[in-house]
Amino acid sequence: MRIAKFFAVATTVALIFTVTGTADAWSQQQLTLGSVVGAATGGNSEPSVFAFNAETAGILTVVVRGQGDADLVIDVTDSLGQQLPAGHSDQDLNGDSGAEQVVVTIPMAGDYKVEISAWGEGGPFDIAAGWVSFPALGRDPDPDGSPADATELVPGTPIEDQIDGSSGDLWDWYKFTATEAVVITVLTEAAEGDLVIELYKDGEFGDYENRSDQDLGGVTGNESMTVQAQAGTTYYFKIAPAFENGEAIAYKIRVGTM
Numbered sequence: 001m002r003i004a005k006f007f008a009v010a011t012t013v014a015l016i017f018t019v020t021g022t023a024d025a026w027s028q029q030q031l032t033l034g035s036v037v038g039a040a041t042g043g044n045s046e047p048s049v050f051a052f053n054a055e056t057a058g059i060l061t062v063v064v065r066g067q068g069d070a071d072l073v074i075d076v077t078d079s080l081g082q083q084l085p086a087g088h089s090d091q092d093l094n095g096d097s098g099a100e101q102v103v104v105t106i107p108m109a110g111d112y113k114v115e116i117s118a119w120g121e122g123g124p125f126d127i128a129a130g131w132v133s134f135p136a137l138g139r140d141p142d143p144d145g146s147p148a149d150a151t152e153l154v155p156g157t158p159i160e161d162q163i164d165g166s167s168g169d170l171w172d173w174y175k176f177t178a179t180e181a182v183v184i185t186v187l188t189e190a191a192e193g194d195l196v197i198e199l200y201k202d203g204e205f206g207d208y209e210n211r212s213d214q215d216l217g218g219v220t221g222n223e224s225m226t227v228q229a230q231a232g233t234t235y236y237f238k239i240a241p242a243f244e245n246g247e248a249i250a251y252k253i254r255v256g257t258m
Helices: 008-012 022-026
Strands: 037-043 048-054 058-066 071-078 083-089 099-106 110-119 121-133 159-164 172-177 182-189 195-201 210-212 223-229 234-241 248-257
Touching (some): 037 048, 048 121, 058 071, 058 110, 110 121, 159 172, 172 182, 182 234, 195 223
Antiparallel strands (some): 037 121, 048 110, 058 099, 058 121, 071 083, 159 248, 172 234, 182 248, 195 210
């Protein structure tokens, strides 16, 4: 089915999905709803980025078709660059490396981004987006689901918490600010469930610096991350399930220094 035909009905709902001026801050173009738009990406390190603002929770559909040989990828993220669940497509539909599409639940009002990148060299593509406002899909913000709300880790003070994807608690964020040069180690313990630890730089939350999925001692919830911390630097740690299956995972996290 052609993209234009597929999204013809989206024009009827375009007015309830308002794009704001955040595109300038992100050096992006605005996401157009209900029509096909031509664009180009420079590659994985030079994505084409589209900004949009959701006034309610809802469903966002994005379809991309390459106009050359570029191997395209779609990522839908929040304003900080965190990828949304089901917000990644690198499927190569029907064997076409430029054919990608996603259907993403937008959980709350706010600013979001659609990034189109490519493995290797980029190239031109067509993009179309459709939006359905569905407030009943909304959920309250997770109190520790964003780097801006990260819990401070204190040596000698373990924290007990839980991830529960079914309730919208998709992951938890923690941070540690080094007052001096020191080696820090972050540990998780979980009797059930499979966890990972991801390390992020302050202000760069789209791609992790390091990731632990070691399953220490054969226990899938036991992970460890060691960092050579520099004085005055804040390090961010994301505790997430290894698989997006909505499983509730209770765990304990602690940090040690030496």
